[in-house]
Amino acid sequence: MQQCPSCSYELTMQEQVDNPDSCPKCGIYFEKFLAKQAALKEAALSESGRTGGLAGAKAGMRQARAKRAEQERELADSRSKPTHVSVVNFDVPFWDLVRFLVKFVFATIPAAIIVTLLVYGFASIVSVIGMILR
Numbered sequence: 001m002q003q004c005p006s007c008s009y010e011l012t013m014q015e016q017v018d019n020p021d022s023c024p025k026c027g028i029y030f031e032k033f034l035a036k037q038a039a040l041k042e043a044a045l046s047e048s049g050r051t052g053g054l055a056g057a058k059a060g061m062r063q064a065r066a067k068r069a070e071q072e073r074e075l076a077d078s079r080s081k082p083t084h085v086s087v088v089n090f091d092v093p094f095w096d097l098v099r100f101l102v103k104f105v106f107a108t109i110p111a112a113i114i115v116t117l118l119v120y121g122f123a124s125i126v127s128v129i130g131m132i133l134r
């Protein structure tokens, strides 16, 4: 359920469908309102707020808007980029590689046991089915 940040009016489902961006009661635009609030807070915190409340707030608002635009751009970028990685080259010291390969060989032992058990299990299920059908 969406609530207006300004007058805390709770929007009905229909109102949200008709106009999801603004409040039907007080008419504010949620995004603008929230941006303004964030900007005011930022301006109050920052030193530049000293130069004049309104000017500081306006600068803060511009900053907030630029930041949001950048975030949206980044999001669009990350969506359009493929997620695969291609390794062009990697350099491993010899003994590190040896250690890795020894580890790898030892890791194949439990892996082989697991695969063997799976195969035997599957084979026994098939043979039981075969006996039943016979």
Ligand SMILES: [Zn+2]
Pocket (backbone or CB within 6 Å): 004, 005, 006, 007, 008, 009, 023, 024, 025, 026, 027, 028
């Ligand atoms: Zn409202």
